[in-house]
Amino acid sequence: MEFGHESVVVRRGRRSGLPIVVAVHSTALGRAVGGCRMWAYDSWEDGLRDALRLSEGMTRKCAAAGLPNGGGKTVVVLPAGRSITADERHAALHDVGDIVAELGGTYVTGPDAGTGPADMAVIGERTEHVFCRPEAAGGSGDPSPFTALGVVAALRSTCLALFGSPALAGRRFAVIGLGHVGEQIARQLAAAGAELTLSDADPAKRPLGAELGAVFTEPGAAATAEVDVLVPAALGGLLTRDLVARLRCRAVAGAANNQLADPGVAELLRERGIRWAPDYIANAGGVVNAVSREVLGDEPEKAVRRIESIADTLTGLFETAARMEITTARAADDLARRRLAAPVPTAPGPA
Ligand SMILES: NC(=O)c1ccc[n+]([C@@H]2O[C@H](COP(=O)([O-])OP(=O)(O)OC[C@H]3O[C@@H](n4cnc5c(N)ncnc54)[C@H](O)[C@@H]3O)[C@@H](O)[C@H]2O)c1
Known part of the structure; x- marks a missing residue:
């Protein structure tokens, strides 16, 4: 190694x-x-x-x-x-x-x-x-709500790629994992008028389904539900070769880390015409907020603008991947490599 x-x-x-x-x-x-x-x-x-x-x-x-x-x-x-x-x-x-x-x-x-x-x-x-x-101790607190905010920005970008509009109202999402991040994503999607299928391995999360007017189902069924976007927000490794063959969604975008069970799965998603928001792009909101507030000294509003710019990054990746006929995983890795090869003295982002 x-x-x-x-x-x-x-x-x-x-x-x-x-x-x-x-x-x-x-x-x-x-x-x-x-x-x-x-x-x-x-x-x-x-x-x-x-x-x-x-x-x-x-x-x-x-x-x-x-x-x-x-x-x-x-x-x-x-x-x-x-x-x-x-x-x-x-x-x-x-x-x-x-x-x-x-x-x-x-x-x-x-x-x-x-x-x-x-x-x-x-x-x-x-x-x-x-x-x-x-x-209260001088930090920026729990990153989860900011991670959720970034994922919802990524979901808007995903809808823009699928439908030509970033609106979430009436779009169908299946959220798997209703923990610190997933619950916040579900609440924001419900508030925006989306149609929701929710799932968690822990049955104690079931009441959230009723509260948000959503269907609550077991994780296996949620993963293959006929929806616009599947939103993985539990553990990594959800997207196995077997599951990708059975998916009935048009895109996958969520908070979970390491969603691809192996790197080749990105190509299988592309072959099936299922758009994938690379996990480390969609779930960066938490670290963006922490760095923005605690290192760059930004006001909360500016940190939120930086988090929401995840949507622009992802839109760029969807476009690059389509134009170059490569996976979004490859497009994201290329973006990271380019930035590493040409270090910038300060963080770019919205003013
Ligand atoms: N918390 C953050 O700010 C943050 C930032 C970046 C990435 N992530 C990633 O997002 C994911 C969720 O993070 P979190 O902080 O909400 O975690 P969490 O532990 O609070 O919630 C995870 C939820 O998933 C459920 N779950 C576990 N296994 C499951 C399965 N097989 N099927 C369905 N549900 C299952 C759990 O019951 C729990 O409710 C993780 O992959 C994490 O690495 C989180």
Whole structure:
């Protein structure tokens, strides 16, 4: 395997005893950013692999979003098969803070799967290089509503590509996963007059369907529902070769990371004429907000304009992919590569 990262720290946490990986993939465009994942893996090597993959993905995401940042990621490898105590968690967060502090500001951490703003405040007791502490603690808070805002902008762009109009009213969407991001997407789509099919592995989410006047169904049925746009907002890997052959939607655009089960699936989607909004383009709203507010010092309105510009980026990718007869995945990767090859001193974006 080629080693393409700038630095990788793998350490047993001094306080927690847990394996902790902090991977800095690139600082070519500026300080690396990327969240802290606290997750159970079968082995610390699996956690390392995830950190390497996710930090590289963050480099692409930041570059394509026009942010003056590179990619990094922290993984705290939780023991498989048992939950950790509040004290162990606190200790692990302080361990993370110490490693991030040692990196001297080349990497800034934030929330990811298994962590949230309150955890960032704990990391913040050891280092200033942390995003998304609660607003009361001086941070920009939970990124999820901003991720949802960016996904809805991507859905408008997708409707523009499909129908020649970005209007959401009357369009049919199936949202899979109604967690922090998916619920907000569903609420915004309902408010805009869309027709909704909703789904979550957790039956406790069913009442949201009734509240929003939506059909609630099990995830398998939602994935193959006859809708305009399928919106993956649960875990990654939804778009397998088998599922793509059975899809009855005209486009897929959502929040979930790593939607393609393997890279070749992008070509299968293209062959079926199903437009795909590359995941790291559609779900960049959270990191765009954090950088905009906490690094660039933007007012909230300007951060929102930056997030909404995801729609323009995606429209450009749909056009490029159609013109060059390539997948949108390839068009997005090319965009990120071009930006990495020609670093800009400040973030482009709406004034
Ligand atoms: N939170 C953010 O700001 C953010 C930013 C970028 C990307 N993402 C990605 O978006 C996705 C959702 O993030 P989130 O923060 O809302 O997570 P979350 O954990 O709050 O919600 C996930 C939801 O999906 C449901 N779910 C899990 N497995 C499922 C399955 N097989 N079928 C149907 N539902 C299932 C869960 O019950 C839960 O309600 C993830 O892939 C995440 O990596 C999130």
